[in-house]
Amino acid sequence: MADIKEREKWSGNADFLFSCIGYAIGLGNVWRFPYLCYQYGGGAFLIPYYITLICGGIPLFFLEVALGQYTSIGGLGIWKICPIFKGVGYAAAIIAFWLNCYYIVVLAWSLYYVYNSILSSSLLPWSTCNNWWNTESCRTLIQMRNYSSVLSCTSADLTSNASIAACLQNTTDHLAQYTSPVKEYWERNALQITHSINEPGSLRIPLVITLGIAWIACYFCIWKGVKWTGKVVYFTSMFPYLLLFILLIRGITLEGAMDGIKYLFIPDLSKLKTSALWIEASTQIFFSYGLGLGALVALGSYNKYHKNCYRDTLILAAFNEGTCLISGFVIFSVIGFMAKTEGKKISEVADSGPGLAFVAYPAAVAQLPFSPFWSALFFIMLIFIGLDSQFVTLEGFITACVDEWPILRRRKELFIAVVCFISFLIGLPTVTQGGMYVFKILDYYSASGWCLLVLLFFECISVSWFYGANRFYEDIKNMIGYYPGRFWKWCWIAFTPFLCTSIAIFSLIEYEPVKYKSYSFPKWAEYIGWCIALSSILAIPIYAIALFARQTGSLSERWKKITTPTIDLNPPIDEDDNETKQRMLAEHTTAMTNL
Structure with missing residues (x-):
């Protein structure tokens, strides 16, 4: 190795x-x-x-x-x-x-x-409706604005709340049948x-x-x-x-x-x-x-x-x-x-x-x-x-x-x-x-x-x-x-x-x-x-159960083995990590002084 x-x-x-x-x-x-x-x-x-x-x-x-x-x-x-x-x-x-x-x-x-x-x-390409991926329902922003103005509920005949609501619903339903070119580009061209x-x-x-x-x-x-x-x-x-x-x-x-x-x-x-x-x-x-x-x-x-x-x-x-x-x-x-x-x-x-x-x-x-x-x-x-x-x-x-x-x-x-x-x-x-x-x-x-x-x-x-x-x-x-x-x-x-x-x-x-x-x-x-x-x-319980099953000894001994750290608690020092070296030297000097 x-x-x-x-x-x-x-x-x-x-x-x-x-x-x-x-x-x-x-x-x-x-x-x-x-x-x-x-x-x-x-x-x-x-x-x-x-x-x-x-x-x-x-x-x-x-x-x-x-x-x-x-x-x-x-x-x-x-x-x-x-x-x-x-x-x-x-x-x-x-x-x-x-x-x-x-x-x-x-x-x-x-x-x-x-x-x-x-x-x-x-x-x-997604700003117009004259492309191969566009449908007949495609309408540009300008066209939709024109429809909105034509269908606006401002008629003098709209004298009741019911008639206004009906007009607004009719306008919404009419506009809903159209799609924007950007949506058609995303769904019909890209995807x-x-x-x-x-x-x-x-x-x-x-x-x-x-x-x-x-x-x-x-x-x-x-x-x-x-x-x-x-x-x-x-x-x-x-x-x-x-x-x-x-x-x-x-x-x-x-x-x-x-x-x-x-x-x-x-x-x-x-x-x-x-x-x-x-x-x-x-x-x-x-x-x-x-x-x-x-x-x-x-x-x-x-x-x-x-x-x-x-x-x-x-x-x-x-x-x-x-x-x-x-x-x-x-x-x-x-x-x-x-x-x-x-x-x-x-x-x-x-x-x-x-x-x-x-x-x-x-x-x-x-x-x-x-x-x-x-x-x-x-x-x-x-x-x-x-x-x-x-x-x-x-x-x-x-x-x-x-x-x-x-x-x-x-x-x-x-x-x-x-x-x-x-x-x-x-x-x-x-x-x-x-x-x-x-x-x-x-x-x-x-x-x-x-x-x-x-x-x-x-x-x-x-x-x-x-x-x-x-x-x-x-x-x-x-x-x-x-x-x-x-x-x-x-x-x-x-x-x-x-x-x-x-x-x-x-x-x-x-x-x-x-x-x-x-x-x-x-x-x-x-x-x-x-x-x-x-x-x-499921990897969490499966691994825990498998690890526990592989251990030997009593239940408490097994539990202790699988919950006790096995890591090296003294990490290696990099050659260029002078800060760590100086700190360890100071700690060592202090320990030797206290002997």
């Missing part, structure tokens, strides 16, 4: 920080946070959001990074601190694998839109979507190509290890901010922009009584921060032993929340402009998830001067925001496997290529004509709220209850030189486990089968979704 390569460390102090920024700030910040904030009462949504952030998001982020830094091991090896919970590491790796397979399709869609934006000369998951259709070759390009980009972002990745993220994590600020400046100068921004933050305190608000706020925090996937553990494991991971955690939390707010301004300034120009309410033009990024925003951009430029800029920003989240999640999965089976380190580049290729093949169903339905199943079940919450509960109690919160605090103090505030320890012991448990229970009670718009999935598709969800979470 002498030829096995040594484990790498970050080459610069800022590599870790930029990698975490790139990882934690993803597509959820751009489309999901603004929509949820709008849907659940604006400012009212921020109340449970920040409660979850303070009591759950930041404590778990800090725990994962500190755990990786202290052990210098990936997401599977860290469970030497409490072997019975190694199933949590396997569950995290499985969720990360599923996430890698489908999340990247958003990059494929974005690449497709960038390509078609660049090819456009003056008009975007060429079928009517149900029972009709998978054929592969969309342009999307297969863009999916392949996205996977090749991911491979070359991490193929040379963390020293190379640390340099890549300087660009991939910061460049989107430049584009985001450009789009922000353009957005707030649009007519109606302030209406959209106000709407985003108008508080509706009555929403606080709904359990869905609390469930969505918590899952948004946990998913946005990339918790429970092993990636943060992997990133922390490449830190030098005495790096101040506590300070970095607080910096990253500030970055993440700032990005959410800026993204909200960008998206809803444009949504406000769109509502103003179309004469609609903001609630009628906003959409969720991919619909917000690939329907509402492109529709608004199509109305701007130099629309191809702004469209390309927006989707390039989406690509970079999604790319670093994708390849860092992939790095977390690779790190867990390589640390668990060190023989893979000798052929790490080949191993990464194999993982990328297999993930590409598994992701191909998402780029068929029925691919949106497959995407929805994977998105709803593989990294669904309750799965992630159960995993995070066990992750938290394994450290705070079994390994010991006080012991872990001593480990952190040994790394950074001081104790963080006691608040974080109490979060790990009580607040965070309670939060994860209660919200997981509520999410199961409030469970509704997956839907795509008004389409209800067949039972067999729902069963497949549950199998995907259970494929990760």
Whole structure:
């Protein structure tokens, strides 16, 4: 085993920080946070959001990074601190694998839109109704405005409330039979979507190509290890901010922009009584921060032993929340402009998830001067925001496997290529004509709220209850030189486990089968979704039972064996880590003096 390569460390102090920024700030910040904030009462949504952030998001982020830094091991090896919970590491790796397979399709869609934006000369292809993919029902914005004015209920004959209501209903029904060119482009050109998951259709070759390009980009972002990745993220994590600020400046100068921004933050305190608000706020925090996937553990494991991971955690939390707010301004300034120009309410033009990024925003951009430029800029920003989240999640999965089976380190580049290729093949169903339905199943079940919450509960109690919160605090103090505030320890012991448990229970009670718009999935598709969800979470009890069964001795002796740390509590010192050497020398001198 002498030829096995040594484990790498970050080459610069800022590599870790930029990698975490790139990882934690993803597509959820751009489309999901603004929509949820709008849907659940604006400012009212921020109340449970920040409660979850303070009591759950930041404590778990800090725990994962500190755990990786202290052990210098990936997401599977860290469970030497409490072997019975190694199933949590396997569950995290499985969720990360599923996430890698489908999340990247958003990059494929974005690449497709960038390509078609660049090819456009003056008009975007989704701004007109005279293309091969358009139907007879397609009507441009100008045509819809004309219909609205013709059908407006201003006749002198409308003397009663009943006649006015009938006229308004007739107008709505008349306009509802028409579709917008941007929606037809998304569904009939980009996706060429079928009517149900029972009709998978054929592969969309342009999307297969863009999916392949996205996977090749991911491979070359991490193929040379963390020293190379640390340099890549300087660009991939910061460049989107430049584009985001450009789009922000353009957005707030649009007519109606302030209406959209106000709407985003108008508080509706009555929403606080709904359990869905609390469930969505918590899952948004946990998913946005990339918790429970092993990636943060992997990133922390490449830190030098005495790096101040506590300070970095607080910096990253500030970055993440700032990005959410800026993204909200960008998206809803444009949504406000769109509502103003179309004469609609903001609630009628906003959409969720991919619909917000690939329907509402492109529709608004199509109305701007130099629309191809702004469209390309927006989707390039989406690509970079999604790319670093994708390849860092992939790095977390690779790190867990390589640390668990060190023989893979000798052929790490080949191993990464194999993982990328297999993930590409598994992701191909998402780029068929029925691919949106497959995407929805994977998105709803593989990294669904309750799965992630159960995993995070066990992750938290394994450290705070079994390994010991006080012991872990001593480990952190040994790394950074001081104790963080006691608040974080109490979060790990009580607040965070309670939060994860209660919200997981509520999410199961409030469970509704997956839907795509008004389409209800067949039972067999729902069963497949549950199998995907259970494929990760069942790893926790299965591994614990198997490990217990392999032990010898009495029940108490077996329990002690599987809950006693087996990790080396004296991590190796890097040759260039002078801070650690000086500290150990001082401690040794003090000990010798006290003899």
